[in-house]
Amino acid sequence: MNSPCFQIFLPGQFQITRGSAADYSELARFHYRPGRPATWAGIWIIQYETRLIAVGVLSYPTINSNARDAALDLHRLTRPARPARLAFINANIRTISRVIVHPQFRGLGLASRLVQRICHDCPTRWTEACAAMARIHPFFEKGGMTRLGGESKAYFLHDKSCRSECRP
Numbered sequence: 001m002n003s004p005c006f007q008i009f010l011p012g013q014f015q016i017t018r019g020s021a022a023d024y025s026e027l028a029r030f031h032y033r034p035g036r037p038a039t040w041a042g043i044w045i046i047q048y049e050t051r052l053i054a055v056g057v058l059s060y061p062t063i064n065s066n067a068r069d070a071a072l073d074l075h076r077l078t079r080p081a082r083p084a085r086l087a088f089i090n091a092n093i094r095t096i097s098r099v100i101v102h103p104q105f106r107g108l109g110l111a112s113r114l115v116q117r118i119c120h121d122c123p124t125r126w127t128e129a130c131a132a133m134a135r136i137h138p139f140f141e142k143g144g145m146t147r148l149g150g151e152s153k154a155y156f157l158h159d160k161s162c163r164s165e166c167r168p
Contacts, residue, residue, distance in 0.1 A: 012049045014110070016117045019045035019055055027055045027100045032133070037097040044118055046101075046110055053105045056114040058122060059097040061089055067155035068093070068128060071148050094122050096129040099139065115143025119158040127158040 021036075023045045028036070039060040046054035061068070063086065069075050074085060096118055101110050119127045129140050132153050141147055145156035 010048070010108075014053075015047050016114065017045060017047070019043040019052075023052055024055050024057055024098070024100075026052055027102060030103060031098060031100045033098075039097075041094050042118070042121070044114060044121070046114060048105065052102075054101040054110045054114055055098070056096060056100075056118050057098040058118055058127070059095045061093045061095045061128065063089070065128075065130075065155075067130070067149055068157075071155065071157050072126070092124050093126045093128060094124045096127060096140075109139075109142070111137070111139035112142035115140055115145065119144055119160070122158075122160065125160050127160070129156040130154070131156065 020043060021040065024036070024043055037057050037059045040057065041060050042058040044056045044058075045052055068089075074088070096115060099111050099114055101114075115129075127145070129145060130153060131137070131140060140154075140156040145158045148155045148157055
């Protein structure tokens with residue numbers, strides 16, 4: 001995604017830029033999970049002309065994730081190497097914790113474009129996401145992430161150092 005502006009079939013331009021917590025608050029009511037993410041590492045937004053229509057939140061990762069441990073072989077960094085494991089996770093992984101598209105603009109591929117941009121701009125090698133509704137809304141895969149396991153709750157991972165054919 002080279003340009004922050006793009007067009008769909010609607011007249012005018014869509015623009016992806018960095019956002020703020022206020023932008024998240026404006027669209028939070030459209031997300032199925034109540035409340036704010038526990039941490040904030042970055043916020044990206046999509047605007048149509050001057051209207052805020054989508055927001056994505058990048059967070060710091062949780063300490064424990066069996067799916068992450070399996071995908072990145074972090075089981076080897078357990079006791080007594082717990083500090084090394086925590087340092088590795090904090091230095092190398094960020095989590096997409098929210099992707100919200102205004103209901104009037106759903107179905108246009110905006111969520112996958114937002115995921116693609118977040119993965120591109122993420123300061124760490126790996127970007128991860130967990131999704132309870134992944135079967136219904138496959139935008140993480142369409143955004144370039146690899147699905148790893150889980151039918152009911154899927155885990156997704158993007159490795160910035162790999163080409164699209166690379167798998168963790």
